[in-house]
Amino acid sequence: MTRFVRSLLGVAATTATLAFGAGQAFAQKEVVFGLQCDRTGPTATVGTVLCPGYHDYIALLNSKGGIEGYKVKVLEIDNEYKVPPAIEAHERFKKEGAVLEGLYGTPQTAALNKKLEEDKMLGTSPGFGTASAADGKRYPYTFPIAASYWSQAGAAVQFAKEKLGGNLKGKKIAYIFYDNPAGKEPLPILEDLAKAEGFEMRSFAVPAPGLEMGAQVLDITARFKPDFIIAHLFGRAPSVLIKELKGKGFPLSKVVGFVWASSEADIIAAGGMGVAEGYNTIQFAGVGKDFPVIKDIQAMYKAEGKPLPKEMESTVLYNRGVLIAALHAEAFRNAVKAKGGAMPTSEEVKKGMESVKGFTLGGLVPPMEITPADHEGGGWVQIWTVKGGKMVKTKDWFQGFRPVILKHLAADAAKS
Numbered sequence: 001m002t003r004f005v006r007s008l009l010g011v012a013a014t015t016a017t018l019a020f021g022a023g024q025a026f027a028q029k030e031v032v033f034g035l036q037c038d039r040t041g042p043t044a045t046v047g048t049v050l051c052p053g054y055h056d057y058i059a060l061l062n063s064k065g066g067i068e069g070y071k072v073k074v075l076e077i078d079n080e081y082k083v084p085p086a087i088e089a090h091e092r093f094k095k096e097g098a099v100l101e102g103l104y105g106t107p108q109t110a111a112l113n114k115k116l117e118e119d120k121m122l123g124t125s126p127g128f129g130t131a132s133a134a135d136g137k138r139y140p141y142t143f144p145i146a147a148s149y150w151s152q153a154g155a156a157v158q159f160a161k162e163k164l165g166g167n168l169k170g171k172k173i174a175y176i177f178y179d180n181p182a183g184k185e186p187l188p189i190l191e192d193l194a195k196a197e198g199f200e201m202r203s204f205a206v207p208a209p210g211l212e213m214g215a216q217v218l219d220i221t222a223r224f225k226p227d228f229i230i231a232h233l234f235g236r237a238p239s240v241l242i243k244e245l246k247g248k249g250f251p252l253s254k255v256v257g258f259v260w261a262s263s264e265a266d267i268i269a270a271g272g273m274g275v276a277e278g279y280n281t282i283q284f285a286g287v288g289k290d291f292p293v294i295k296d297i298q299a300m301y302k303a304e305g306k307p308l309p310k311e312m313e314s315t316v317l318y319n320r321g322v323l324i325a326a327l328h329a330e331a332f333r334n335a336v337k338a339k340g341g342a343m344p345t346s347e348e349v350k351k352g353m354e355s356v357k358g359f360t361l362g363g364l365v366p367p368m369e370i371t372p373a374d375h376e377g378g379g380w381v382q383i384w385t386v387k388g389g390k391m392v393k394t395k396d397w398f399q400g401f402r403p404v405i406l407k408h409l410a411a412d413a414a415k416s
Contacts, residue, residue, distance in 0.1 A: 029343065031070045033058070033328055034077075034093030036104040041081035042209060042235050045265055047104065051076060052311040053321025054102065056297050058329070063300055067329050068336040070343070079104055083111045094119055099335075099346045100328055100353075103129065106182035109142065116141035122331065122350040126324055127152075127259045127284050131185060131405075132412050134376035136354070143353055143375040145327050145368075146284040149232070150408060151379030152258045153186035155282055155400030157193045159256055159383055160228040162395075169198035174226040176216060176241065178233050179205035186232060186258075192404060202226075210237025217244040232258040239269035242276050253278035256383070263316040264391065273389040280394070281316075283382045285323040286364040287391055288315050293322060293361050316391075323365050330359050366397045379405060 035054060038047035058072045066072060075096055077089035086108035093101050100122040103109045109129035116123045117140060124143045125133065131150035133139040147155065161168050175190055177183035187203065194201035202224055204216040210233055220226060229250070231241055238261035245252060255278075257266075262281030270276050289295070289312070301308050311318050335344035335352030344352065356370040356377070368377030379402065383395035 029066075029070045030073055031067070031332060031343065032073050032075055032093075032096050032098040033332075034075050034089070034096070034098035034101040036079045036086060036089050036102060036108065037076055038081040038104055039078045041079075043081050043105070043260075045235060046260065046263075046317055047078075049263075049265070049311045049314045049317035050321040050324075052309055053318035054325040055321075056300075056309070056312075057293070057322045057325035060293070060297050060300050061329055067333050068341065070332070070336065072329070072332075079108055081105050081108070083107055087111060087115070090115055090119075090121075090123075094121065099332065099344065099349045100124070102324055102328065103142075106130070106180075106185075109133075110181070113139060113142050119346075120350070121346045122353055124324060124328065124353075126320065128182060132409065134374060134379070134405075135409050135413055136372050136375040138413055138416060139375065141350060143370065145324070145353075145370065145375070145377055147259070147282075147379045147381045148376055148405075149182065149185040149258070150189045150405050151376065151400065151402075152232075152282055152381065153189040153230070153400075154193070154379070154402065154405050155381045155383075155398065156230045156256050156258070157190065157197070158398070158400035159280065159282075159395065160230070161197065163254065164227055171199040171228070172224060172226040173199050173201050174204060174220045174224055174229045175201060176204045176206060176213070176220065176229060176231050176233070178210050178237060179207050182234070183232055188408060189401075189404065190230070192408070193401060196404070206233065206237060210235060211240055213237070213240055213244060217241070217248060221245070221248040221250050227254065229255045230258075231255060231261050234260045236269060238262070238266040242267070242270035242279060246271075246275055251278060252276060252386075253280070256280040256282060258282055259284055259381075262384070264314050265317070267386060267391075273386055273391075276386045277388075279386045281384050281386075281391070283316065283384050284366065284380070285316075285319045286382070287319065287384050287393070291319075291362050291364045293326070293364060294319070297322075319364055323361070326361050326365060327353070327356065327359075330356055378402075 037051040079086040103125045109125040126146035131148035133142040267276040331353035334355045335348045366380035370377045384391045385394040
């Protein structure tokens, strides 16, 4: 009942924000987007910022007349980062006629991959889920639409290589990860690259909830003594790692965090920008407020006489919510145009997502191209680094060891 009430409240709040004149709103055609979120579970630190970004972008579109004349109603359900509620949410979205679904969580995505295919509903898993879903032929209805954990691993090694002088032969790289399927996902890529590039890779698992890792950090810094550390942690674990490494005197300039170890909130919880000076982060969406779309959202709030939402200050996660909403909207827009303005089916919206190309939202979205074969869009990322009390872009959009990622996708497909 709680989840049901939350979902209704989410729709009510969104609808109130979206309204731009009662008579006009009632006259408009309407489409439903489903959005799963975690506002109360172990990754609520992400969901409570990312999901408002999603709603605000949709509100912006609706304030300008919607998408090709369609007002968007967002039906949000809190899955609490649990699989059963995620399955219930999918069924609810289907019942309400949603044409697409924003997934949330790797275990939840794994449980829903087959259901999406059975129900012919497009679902997105940006920056999480199985890396194999980049292969649109194997996972026709699951769309990572952002760098998978495999692509993030390739990017992390590429960045480490550049930071260590362009040659990894004889170097040591530590991989510290949250001990669950998501944390283990990048291991095949890292192990392959260790052989190809000639570095020694050692992994260090951190058990849930990831708030105690003193033993692992001591093992890394005092015994293994790596040249570089790659971190793949979630929730509050990233901030714990930053504090532990800082306490042991390890230079944070030789650390790079995967996308869920990379928000302002992680850095603040670790003690602030000063403590995290030098820490490198992988990002699949632009960071900061210097984007036309963010300024448009700010103007929308100002026009409505409302204060800017506090979530907007945490730009890493908020901007990802905007990216997800924007790609959902673009897929729907493509589908509506293809049908000459008529309401598309979810199957047609899927084809609309597979037609996304050249849509960068003023640089907030990477230069991806989503096709029937590539549902990841190329695996593009940026590197942002804590410098002088703020996050600074230190490497623009790039793909790390893309041929290696494609090789693994092909090998994975051959096994199925």
